[in-house]
């Protein structure tokens with residue numbers, strides 16, 4: 001086991017959006033902090049999927065689509081839902097107003113790094129009112145949510161700029177490196193052990209491991225006797241309909257957020273990540 005120039009102020013495990021924004025905020029507020037990000041995937045420019053040429057998955061380990069700088073959604077359409085009424089449970093944890101403030105801050109960072117300034121779902125009030133009316137008639141609730149659309153190519157460029165920015169600000173990044181254990185002493189996390197048998201220490205360790213690392217992290221917590229809480233799991237079902245069905249919604253809202261509560265068990269069902277047909 002080798003001790004790598006071990007003393008950091010903060011170690012962030014995972015370079016998805018959570019890890020990136022954590023590093024960004026820390027270095028903005030305290031430029032002298034010595035920060036290490038450890039990511040099991042690749043740098044953003046090395047994230048390529050062989051399936052594009054082989055047409056079948058060759059089972060890369062780790063997978064370039066789900067791991068690496070920018071995390072799980074790096075190659076997604078990149079829709080930013082700018083309302084606390086959709087997405088995770090931050091309003092319950094931090095309060096509604098604080099969530100609004102943080103959404104604004106994060107959106108401003110995306111804008112600073114080149115996001116499109118256009119926001120969908122806020123103008124066209126006449127059409128939105130018409131959609132709301134039809135939704136009520138179908139027992140659906142329309143959630144009003146401004147959407148900023150990054151787009152796959154632009155999103156990739158924005159995250160590339162963020163990677164460069166963090167490196168320029170002195171954030172160290174260890175790619176192709178998986179954290180396999182966390183060192184705990186006197187009930188406090190003080191360091192990490194990587195799959196390269198390196199040990200790094202820091203008084204603050206942030207676990208930003210996303211869905212990709214959730215199994216691993218729950219085992220780590222179990223081994224160290226750390227209590228965990230089960231969060232909500234959303235199950236996505238892909239439904240394809242003719243363009244005519246979605247055209248009015250997509251044209252006026254870009255992504256319509258519609259919620260339905262099932263009569264028997266009151267399960268919440270919602271639309272998400274609706275896509276336009278390729279034209």
Ligand SMILES: Cc1cc2nc3c(=O)[nH]c(=O)nc-3n(C[C@H](O)[C@H](O)[C@H](O)COP(=O)(O)OP(=O)(O)OC[C@H]3O[C@@H](n4cnc5c(N)ncnc54)[C@H](O)[C@@H]3O)c2cc1C
Pocket residue numbers: 013014015016017018019038039040041066067068069070071072073074076077078079080081177178179180208209210211212213214216273
């Ligand atoms: C196909 C797809 C499309 C999406 N589209 C959108 C969208 O349009 N808009 C939107 O808002 N959200 C979208 N999402 C969701 C969004 O990508 C996630 O909410 C976001 O990536 C979560 O960020 P995160 O940093 O918490 O986790 P992740 O992005 O999963 O990042 C965690 C990182 O930690 C690394 N890691 C895990 N364990 C370890 C370990 N032990 N050691 C080192 N590194 C580790 C992983 O490699 C990963 O890179 C989409 C997701 C997918 C999969």
